[in-house]
Structures are given as structure tokens and as C-alpha cells.
Amino acid sequence: MFSNRRYTIVVGIAALFMVITGLATVRASLPVSPAVPAYNPHNLIRLHVVASSNTDRDQQLKMEVRNVILAEATRQLKGARDVEEARHWLAQNLSSLTRAAEERLSAEGSPYPVKAQWGDFDFPDRTYGSLVLPQGRYEAVRLIIGEGQGENWWCVLFPPLCLVDVADGGETWTATAPLDGLSYPQEHRVELRFKIIEVLQASKERLASLLSAGPF
Incomplete structure (x- = not known):
């Protein structure tokens, strides 16, 4: 049986894991170009x-x-x-x-x-x-x-x-305004992706540690 304290921690970490996973999914579906349209390949x-x-x-x-x-x-x-x-x-x-x-x-x-x-x-x-x-x-x-x-x-x-x-x-x-339709180099997206993976991995390891530990 989990103690109330451990149960609360496990539920909290699980909820955090779900939130981060959801944010990663939403981020992956967003366009890379800036959100505010300004100049694009059709008016350059x-x-x-x-x-x-x-x-x-x-x-x-x-x-x-x-x-x-x-x-x-x-x-x-x-x-x-x-x-x-x-x-x-x-x-x-x-x-x-x-x-x-x-x-x-x-x-x-x-x-x-x-x-x-x-x-x-x-x-x-x-x-x-x-x-x-x-x-x-x-x-x-x-x-x-x-x-x-x-x-x-x-x-x-x-x-x-x-x-x-x-x-x-x-x-x-010099970019005088956001450039819609133009993109940032791949490394910016890769860096963000790796950071999300690090957080997810840390959450999984913490959750596994709590589940395998003895009662408080």
C-alpha cells in the first residue's frame, strides 16, 4: 500500500508527465515560422x-x-x-x-x-x-x-x-518585421526537442524510483 504522501507524489509526477507529453505533441504540430504574418515569398x-x-x-x-x-x-x-x-x-x-x-x-x-x-x-x-x-x-x-x-x-x-x-x-x-513563410534553421527545433526528452526521461526515472522504493 502506498502512503498518502507517496500516492500524492506519484500522482503529481504522472500528471506532470502527461502535461509535458501533451505540450510536446502540440509543439510538434505548430508551424516553425513566426506566428505574425508580415513578409513572405510572395511579397518579397x-x-x-x-x-x-x-x-x-x-x-x-x-x-x-x-x-x-x-x-x-x-x-x-x-x-x-x-x-x-x-x-x-x-x-x-x-x-x-x-x-x-x-x-x-x-x-x-x-x-x-x-x-x-x-x-x-x-x-x-x-x-x-x-x-x-x-x-x-x-x-x-x-x-x-x-x-x-x-x-x-x-x-x-x-x-x-x-x-x-x-x-x-x-x-x-536586419529583419524589420516577422517573416511569414521563412523558417529558422533546424538546430533550434532539435534543441527544443532534446530538452523535452530530457524532462520526460527525468520524470520517468523519478516515477520508477518511487514505485520501487519501500514505504515512507
């Missing part, structure tokens, strides 16, 4: 800059074009309320962005032509900090420098999430 506009070749010089020129485009687009689009406003601005200014890119190339002593394309393009998986843009087709502005045979660079043009430090050529990812 990405930026894709393709270098003329893979020479060091042409790769550096690609980054110069990147800096010019992001500086202007970030300044103009940070006040856009939605993707439609961003599209309206692009429709009016795509040619001026192209000219700005060509002017920078000329100033660098490499007057390559720049071809601008605006449409839907295929992109691979891409990680920005703790966020992942899954593989798929995205609306994007693509700038092709010269022969367009070099390695490319991409980020997000709208919302203006990719901020470039022109002084040192670095880049940072």
Missing part, C-alpha cells in the same frame, strides 16, 4: 547582381554595383508600405538604377554595359543570419554586368532588409 522583391566574370577585378566591380543599388533602393523603399508601392517605384526607376550602375562602372575605369531584368527567377536556399529563404521562384531585380558569366550576389531589395556597410564592404541582415 530580391536583388540579384551577376558579375561579368570571375576575375578578382570583375568580382570587385560586382560589389561596387551592389553598393550603389542598395544605397539608392534602401533610401527610396524604406518608406514603402507594401510590395505594390515598391513595384511602382521600380517601374519608374529601374532605368535610373541601371544608369547609376553603369556610371559607377565607368568611374571605376570599366565601362561595362548593365542589363536590367525584372521578373520571377529561380533561387536556391539562402540563409540570412537566423532566417532561411527556401528554394523557389521569387520576384527579383537582376542586374547583369557585361558578359554575365561570373559568380552572383543576392539579397532582399524589398523590404530593405539587407544593409551594406559601404566602408568595409560587409553586409548585414
